Amino acid sequence: MDDGTWTNWVGNQSFSPREIVGVDSETDVQREVARASSSGHSIRTVGTGHSFTPIVETDVLLDTSPLRGIIEVDPRQLTVKAGPKTTIADFGDPLWEQGLALANQGDIDTQAIAGAIATATHGSGLKQPNFSAALEGARFVDGLGNLVEITRDSDPDVLHALQASIGLLGIMTEVTLKVVPAYDLHARIDIMKYDEVMERFESDLEEYRHFGLFWMPTEASATLYNLHDADADDCVVKRYREVEPGTSAGDLPEGERIDRSYRIYPMVYDPNFHEVEYFLPIEQTREILDGMRKLMLDWLPLSVYPLEIRVVAADDAWLSPNYQRDNLVVSISGEPGTDYWPYLRACDELFAEYGGRPHWGKIHFMTSERIAALFPRYQNFLEMRRRFDPNGTFLNQHLRSLFQ
Ligand SMILES: Cc1cc2nc3c(=O)[nH]c(=O)nc-3n(C[C@H](O)[C@H](O)[C@H](O)COP(=O)(O)OP(=O)(O)OC[C@H]3O[C@@H](n4cnc5c(N)ncnc54)[C@H](O)[C@@H]3O)c2cc1C
Structure with a gap:
């Protein structure tokens, strides 16, 4: 990113954001989203750039690197709360020490957990769902800069929309995942x-x-x-x-x-x-x-x-x-x-x-058209996207063509 150009891990996507903004806290994220939204600029964040599609590209790129790490492990509820930049690898030892583990993992463990959730990253097994399915709750900043906190029980529809939302409902600042006994x-x-x-x-x-x-x-x-x-x-x-x-x-x-x-x-x-x-x-x-x-x-x-x-x-x-x-x-x-x-x-x-x-x-x-035919809840998702991001602040050209 030295010359102001961002490139993904594999090198097939790159763009030059007008601004790359570092944030240290949820409040910083709120402030930056509100600023982008009111000035008509798009804003998005990145995990570790392991996606092959143009789903990071944006005017303002938020660097949320400090929002990394395990916040709380609850062995009784079988949950873990973490910052969005926590990598999948970061969960290994701390969960194990509490007798817990992620239910499933994919071929690499270097992705940020928010990136993995946003794209429904998965492993492999007849009884193993993906990372999005493990999401039990989240805090996210919506397209107007408001902080939203949800759980599976409090807002099941929002949760089901957020689970695999490619960053279109908001910037996740904290995620709670279901985990399993260590194995x-x-x-x-x-x-x-x-x-x-x-x-x-x-x-x-x-x-x-x-x-x-x-x-x-x-x-x-x-x-x-x-x-x-x-x-x-x-x-x-x-x-x-x-x-x-x-x-x-x-x-x-x-x-x-x-x-x-x-x-x-x-x-x-x-x-x-x-x-x-x-x-x-x-x-x-x-x-x-x-x-x-x-x-x-x-x-x-x-x-x-x-x-x-x-x-x-x-x-x-x-x-x-x-x-x-x-x-x-x-x-x-x-x-x-x-x-x-x-x-x-x-x-x-x-x-x-x-x-x-x-x-x-x-x-x-x-x-x-193809997405509408393949995903039965596509229209519900679009309504939810418009509810949380009425100005389309999280859309880029690629995502606008699919989720406007
Ligand atoms: C070598 C390699 C191996 C892979 N193996 C697998 C595999 O086994 N299984 C599988 O399913 N996939 C796999 N993938 C794909 C990869 O898991 C996904 O593309 C995943 O999204 C990458 O995570 P990331 O942290 O790099 O996210 P990024 O690519 O950086 O971002 C993905 C999306 O998440 C959004 N996002 C990031 N952070 C936030 C946040 N805080 N709030 C809201 N939105 C956010 C970004 O804006 C973007 O739209 C692999 C990819 C590579 C390159």
């Missing part, structure tokens, strides 16, 4: 042929708390995501079973380990991929994946990145891609520097046939 994970990572994975798919989903895989279209694919020893048509399959905290690792075979849950989940990625992700009805897994596999082989070499496959449980957040639907989650990537758009559009067409809903932080091809 260890016994992780095994295997390389299997695609047909074998499909044969075991349903039983593995039932059996393992976390289940996800990467399918390789070519031999070169594995190295792109730091996955090793996999060839074309192989899958790298991650299956994690929940075990009691402190379970001895003993003599585990190669590729297996037991550790605290939050130490098992994160992987390491290089910023060398531009990712698309859609959520699709889990009942149609086999035909969707067979179709994707064929499509990717047809589109080689543009489709050289692995196909990541996960599952996420249904929730009630109005803009969550898992709204009242258990989903198969399919992620694909384009290689930076190549014209991957025709390939990504071909994938989008296939996802559209199955009612694919987008990940708000990853590349997608939505229009307001």
Whole structure:
């Protein structure tokens, strides 16, 4: 951000805000939002910039870095209260010390919790909903600079709108999340042929708390995501079973380990991929994946990145891609520097046939018409957005086209 230009983690989004304003407190956030709103400028904040879509871009960019850290852990209520800039990794040790853990995590743990909530960031497991679903309450500054405090009980509709709201209802200054008793994970990572994975798919989903895989279209694919020893048509399959905290690792075979849950989940990625992700009805897994596999082989070499496959449980957040639907989650990537758009559009067409809903932080091809058809509570969300942000202070060009 040295020359006044902000760029996201992967480098496919950048913009020059007219102002970058640091804030130290909730009151500062209120003052800055009110100032932007009355002067007709847009204002937004950023988590850690791990989204691939233009959902940070704004006139005034708020740097909320000081609003980071755990505020309160309540082991009886199974909740944790934290500042919006607290990273997912920051929750690990403090929760563990109180016998607690985040219910689920995704492939990395460096995102800010508010960023993860705002885009419905998820892990993988038949019974595991996303981060937005874990939101129990929040304090946020609305588009006029008013402080709003809600809980699931006091304002269920506002909560369901806020849960996955891409920053469109307000700047979150404090979040309360539901957590679970601490658990260890016994992780095994295997390389299997695609047909074998499909044969075991349903039983593995039932059996393992976390289940996800990467399918390789070519031999070169594995190295792109730091996955090793996999060839074309192989899958790298991650299956994690929940075990009691402190379970001895003993003599585990190669590729297996037991550790605290939050130490098992994160992987390491290089910023060398531009990712698309859609959520699709889990009942149609086999035909969707067979179709994707064929499509990717047809589109080689543009489709050289692995196909990541996960599952996420249904929730009630109005803009969550898992709204009242258990989903198969399919992620694909384009290689930076190549014209991957025709390939990504071909994938989008296939996802559209199955009612694919987008990940708000990853590349997608939505229009307001498509969102209205895919998200039953879209109109309710728009009403809520207008109620909390009547001047459209949190909208940018991309978001205006989808959520005006
Ligand atoms: C390497 C990598 C791995 C990933 N793995 C996964 C994964 O496993 N699962 C998954 O679902 N996604 C994954 N993602 C996507 C990522 O989790 C989401 O894009 C997430 O939003 C990024 O968090 P962030 O803190 O970087 O948010 P940002 O990208 O910085 O912001 C996201 C949105 O949140 C808004 N926001 C931030 N703070 C606030 C606040 N205080 N109040 C209101 N709005 C706010 C921003 O304005 C923006 O609209 C991955 C991305 C990368 C690059």
